[in-house]
Amino acid sequence: MSILKVTDMTVNYGVIQAVKGISFEVEQGEIVALIGANGAGKTTTLHTVTGMIPAKSGSIQFYGTDITKVPAHRIVSMGLAHVPEGRRVFAQLTVLENLKMGAYTRKDKDGIEKSLEEIYKRFPRLEERKSQLAGTLSGGEQQMLAMGRALMSKPKMIVMDEPSMGLSPLYVSEIFKIIQDINESGTTVLLVEQNAKKALSIANKAYVLETGNIVLSGDAKELMNDDSVKKAYLSE
Ligand SMILES: Nc1ncnc2c1ncn2[C@@H]1O[C@H](COP(=O)(O)OP(=O)(O)OP(=O)(O)O)[C@@H](O)[C@H]1O
Numbered sequence: 001m002s003i004l005k006v007t008d009m010t011v012n013y014g015v016i017q018a019v020k021g022i023s024f025e026v027e028q029g030e031i032v033a034l035i036g037a038n039g040a041g042k043t044t045t046l047h048t049v050t051g052m053i054p055a056k057s058g059s060i061q062f063y064g065t066d067i068t069k070v071p072a073h074r075i076v077s078m079g080l081a082h083v084p085e086g087r088r089v090f091a092q093l094t095v096l097e098n099l100k101m102g103a104y105t106r107k108d109k110d111g112i113e114k115s116l117e118e119i120y121k122r123f124p125r126l127e128e129r130k131s132q133l134a135g136t137l138s139g140g141e142q143q144m145l146a147m148g149r150a151l152m153s154k155p156k157m158i159v160m161d162e163p164s165m166g167l168s169p170l171y172v173s174e175i176f177k178i179i180q181d182i183n184e185s186g187t188t189v190l191l192v193e194q195n196a197k198k199a200l201s202i203a204n205k206a207y208v209l210e211t212g213n214i215v216l217s218g219d220a221k222e223l224m225n226d227d228s229v230k231k232a233y234l235s236e
């Protein structure tokens with residue numbers, strides 16, 4: 001079943017059209033990768049899906065409900081969380097305070113405590129550093145915190161924007177392992193990545209975005225062997 005269905009979505013910044021009528025679907029339990037060069041419209045697409053910027057036209061459905069005009073905080077409480085580009089942790093707050101911010105749409109105190117325990121189990125490093133200011137964490141630790149914060153909303157689906165950006169190869173592998181792990185525990189993932197090779201290697205399905213248009217889509221393993229994808233996105 002498609003849990004996210006985007007149809008003919010366009011997004012403008014003033015007169016500039018950044019997303020030019022794209023359609024894509026994410027099914028329950030999948031990891032779907034969205035790849036493309038700088039400026040292709042990946043971040044814009046995620047921001048629009050999560051209600052942070054409005055679509056100019058087209059529609060977005062989440063679990064069959066039209067969320068095209070639903071405000072961002074309500075989309076979070078419907079079960080769609082966002083790990084933003086550049087992590088965007090609250091630098092002046094501690095790790096624990098950042099995690100609690102992720103649960104701002106929830107009222108179930110006991111459930112929140114339970115989620116916190118689960119997140120500490122998944123990211124022991126965050127527990128060790130729970131009193132540390134987030135701004136003083138390393139890049140990889142900040143990425144874990146951004147993921148942990150998103151998980152605190154108990155999402156059905158997470159969109160992640162370039163989680164491996166700026167990380168050392170060791171951390172990149174760890175982050176991708178964590179993404180697979182999050183997915184295996186039942187959360188559907190829409191993953192935007194510059195690291196197309198890694199993204200395609202863990203994804204079920206992928207879409208290639210070029211200057212605001214989806215130019216290619218299909219099974220991730222097949223796209224990995226597609227000559228145009230190899231040439232444009234997989235050459236080192
Ligand atoms: N706030 C904004 N105002 C005007 N134009 C914008 C704004 N944000 C993005 N754009 C433009 O929209 C286009 C798509 O940008 P977007 O950030 O979605 O690309 P991206 O695929 O995420 O790129 P990157 O890989 O560099 O993160 C770019 O041409 C960008 O300059």
Ligand SMILES: [Mg+2]
Binds near residue numbers: 042043044085161
């Ligand atoms: Mg981006």
